Structures are given as C-alpha cells and as structure tokens.
Amino acid sequence: MGKHGKPSGKSAHDAPGSVVRARPLPVRSAVRLRRPVDIWHKPALSALVALAIPDLTLYALGRLDLILYTSAGAMCALYAHGLPYAARARTLPWVVLGMVASLGVALTAASLIASTALLVVCASLVAAAHKMVCDATRIGPPGNVILTFITASAFFVPQHLGQLPLHLALAFGTGVLAWLVCMAPALIRPQGPERIVVARALEAAAGLLRTEAGTGGAAPAGVAHARHAAAAAVNAAWHTLFLVPARTPDTAAARAGLERLLVRAESASGSTGLARGVAAPGAPYAAGFAGAEAERLGGWARELRGGRPLPEVALSAAQAEELAGVAAEAWGPRRPGPGHPRGVRAVLARLAPGAPLLPIGARVAVGCVLAGWASMAVGVGHPYWAVVTAASIYQANTTLSWQRALQRTLGNLLGLLLYTALLPLIHLGPLAMIALALACQLGAEATITRNYWLGSVWVTPMALLLTEFGSQVPATTLIADRWLDTVVGAAVGLACCVLVTNRRAADRIEVALERVAAAEAVASPLLREGAATGVDEAREIGWARDRLAGCLVELREAVEVAAGEWWQRAVPEERIVHAEQRGHRALAGLVRRLTAPALAA
CATH class of the missing domain: 1.20.58 (Methane Monooxygenase Hydroxylase; Chain G, domain 1)
Structure with missing residues (x-):
C-alpha cells in the first residue's frame, strides 16, 4: 500500500493534510446515462466505411479468416476526430504505425512462444505501454482500448513467421484506407473540427453566464463547476486553433473569424462574478446584461454548428492588436508562452520518472498479468479477453476504475445476452455476420458516449463475431469463456487497482x-x-x-x-x-x- 497505506487515525501533532482517508465507491453514478457527445456520428460513420470495404472484399475473395488483420488498420478510423484536418493528417499515421507495430509484436510472439502464461505477460506489458503512451499523447477517445483489444487478440492467434508480412501489410493497407476515410470530410467542411470546438467554448461561456445570473452572485458548487468547464473549453479551443495553419488567404480569414469568436467567449467567462468580487467594479457584465450575452453566444454557437457564415464580432483595440500582431508570426494567432514544452518533448515529460502516469502503467501491467493467469486457472484456454477487460478498466483514479469495472461487467453480460439472441441470424452465413458486426460497431459508437456499459452491450457481440470469422468455436463455449474472462478480468484488475495505490x-x-x-x-x-x-x-x-x-x-x-x-x-x-x-x-x-x-x- 506504500507510504499512504497507513491507519487513518492520526495524532494532533501530525502534519496537516497527512491524514489518510478511505473514500466510498459510488454505484448509481456509474450506470447513469448522459447526453451523447455532439460528434459521435463522425467516428461511427468513419469506422463503418473503413471496416465495410475490406470486410466485403474479403468476403468476395473467400478469405474472412483475415478479417482480424484488416480490422486492425480499419479501427484506426475511430481516432483523431477532434483535431483539425491538418493535425489529423499528421496524427493518424502515428496511430496506424502504432497499431501495426503492436500487431507485429503480438504476431511475432504468437509465432515463437508456446507458453500461454508467457503470452499473457507479453500482452500485459504491451497493454501497459498502450495506456501510458495514449494518456501521454492525449490522443483522446477511444484511447488505448482499441489498440489493446486488437493486439491482445493477436497474441493468441495461431501464427507462423512466414505469415507476418501478409498480415502486417493488410493492417497497414487498411490503415491507409482509414486515413483516407477520416480525411474525406475536409473536402466538404474544411473548418468543421475547429468550428465545433469554438462552438463548445461559446456554449460553455454562455452556460457560465446563465449559472451565475441564476445564483444572484453566490458561489455554489454549480458555479465553480461551470467556471471550470468554461475555462477548460476555452483552453481546449485555443489549443485546437494552435494546430490550424493559415497557408492561404481563405484559411487565414476563416481562422481569424474563429479567433474573434473565441476571444469573445473568453471575455465572457473571464469577466463574470462581479457580485463575488472576482471582477472589479466597472467590469463589463452587469447582472441584467449576462442573459443577453449568453443568448448571443449561444446563437453564434448554433451558427457555427450549422455551417453558416461566421458572424461579425466586436473586439477591443488591445485584442485586435494582439491578434493582428501575433497572427503575422509563423506560430499562428496565439503562440503558447515560453517554457511550455510541446510535441515530443511534452510527451516525454509526461513519461519521465516521477510522472503520475507511471503508477497507472504499473497497475495495468500487474492487473493484466494476474487477470490473464487467473483466467487460465479457471480453464479459459485463450484468456486475451481477461487481459483486455483488466486493461480497459484502469482510469485516472480508483473511483473511476471502479465505475468502469462495474460498467464493463454489466455491459458484457447484457452483450452476451444480445449475442445469444442474434445466434439465429449469425447462422444465416458470413454475409449476415458481416452485416451484424457493422451494425454492432455503429451501435457501440452511438451509445458509448452516453455510458460505457451501454456501448459495451454492442462491443461484446462485435468482438465475438470477429472471433467467429477466424475459427469456429461452439457458441456455448465462446459465451462461457467470455463471461468468465469478463468477471475474472474485472475483479482481479480492480483488486490490483485498489492495492497498487497512486x-x-x-x-x-x-x-x-x-x-x-x-x-x-x-x-x-x-x-x-x-x-x-x-x-x-x-x-x-x-x-x-x-x-x-x-x-x-x-x-x-x-x-x-x-x-x-x-x-x-x-x-x-x-x-x-x-x-x-x-x-x-x-x-x-x-x-x-x-x-x-x-x-x-
């Protein structure tokens, strides 16, 4: 338990803040449904197209046994949808290369190692690397889960070294296809991603104004939450605009218009709180004006989302000077301040000794190894799903990991029931299986942002269908093994999360x-x-x-x-x-x- 694993009873002479507390683990909030993310359909449709093309091609060729390898590259279409297209074009190749490299490690190990226990160790170490690198790069949803799911599966696929070139070429080729699919919308709405992120900042600033106006100047927890949400949304929007190049007059004009809107959102969120003394007397917001400004910001956000022309926004002379002066530099409109690491240096800093990601990586490695070995002990011959389950539950802290473990277990159980109900359709043939797998992929992306357990209901039958393409396993055996892997993976993984404290x-x-x-x-x-x-x-x-x-x-x-x-x-x-x-x-x-x-x- 480490230095914090001490009894909570402390003497009066102990240093303040050194008391150790055991916090309760919530249940109700773990299963509560939320509103779906505003762009859920973008990764959903991209993955659907990127998966459908190779799946139907393999069906026509009679080689559905290769579907795992084409899925590895196609699944990369789920990433980087929050980035502007120029940054997305640079980021997705790294995702594809990471997927292909991980798949290469897994297939090589499957070819050379006969011990299932040792394969579990290898898969667990790769899963820990996925978790730390994805968190350090802040790649965003779906994070490490897809990489670990594909790679852990490949560790237990019968393989020999002579097959590796073809299998890796299939993964790389479909990764290129995923890149093309994800970049295609740039032909229609080239400023779509940055418009959405600025719209979110406007909506968050409007929400803060409404919250403060409704509390009459008090500072309850709701106001603090709204203030943090507005600051985070504005900060994220500026970081997104940092990534937008201005190589032509049209792109420069479009970016400048978004900058002006974002400055206005920042002005609103930074100038609230007059009644609490956060803003000085004479600040631009009076209580009666907040509602009108919130409505104005919300209207601008709707115009951005609807693809309409950018509205004209008034700025102060200082704001105009800042944007006009800095926009002439190569860094763009709002260069990050000196001393802030960026790019590879920032990623390496997050992985350096003493970084907060290292305990999470240790949790993943230890939890996945023990989960895989426990699954073997109860009789599962290919315990990759236990490794995937353990890897997927590790979040930023114990409470979130507990919630994810509960969600994963509930979702997988319901997913197994759904798979059982779909067995008559599955038995219709390969084409029906492809259609069901694509439908489950779409259903997973449509629901997973509402709650992870709801998305897992669709992910589970899709994963089982991918297994069916590669080898014919009796449905009862497949369902029983998956249920055992889920329970064991969640229980052992959560136990390690509790024991390996951060x-x-x-x-x-x-x-x-x-x-x-x-x-x-x-x-x-x-x-x-x-x-x-x-x-x-x-x-x-x-x-x-x-x-x-x-x-x-x-x-x-x-x-x-x-x-x-x-x-x-x-x-x-x-x-x-x-x-x-x-x-x-x-x-x-x-x-x-x-x-x-x-x-x-």
Missing part, C-alpha cells in the same frame, strides 16, 4: 498549486496597469493569461484525480479554494485588460 496523486496537487502560484506571480505586475497598448504588451498579457488558465485547468484535474483515490491523503481543500479564487480573479483581470471596452459593443 501515491503521487496528492503530490500532483502540490505541484499544480505551485504552478498556479507561479503563473499568478507572473500575472500580478501586469494587473497594476491600465488597458493594454501595443502589440508586445498585448502578447505578453496573452501569454500570462494562457499560462494561468492552463494551470487552473491542471489544478482542477489534479484535484479530481486525487479525490477519486479511495485511500489517499486528505486533499488540502482550503488551499485549493483559495488558489482557485485568486487565480480566477487574476485571470479576470488579465482578460479585462484586453477586452475593455469590446463587450459594450
């Missing part, structure tokens, strides 16, 4: 608090002057604002991760509240230096 979760809060304090110290001298004048000063204020906003988002994420560890030091709540209040007050001040008097327009 001792760095509380330390991450301390680091985040220090970063917020440092960012606030940089911002303080800039708050003592009036409205920004000149491009250089506007750029400096913009950097300080970006740095402080990013640090506040990181602090809130660190708090949520630590709060979800069931056995962890007490969170320094007073320090966190104080730091967030001071940070948002400073952020509002920086925004006012750039926005006044734009919002009066």
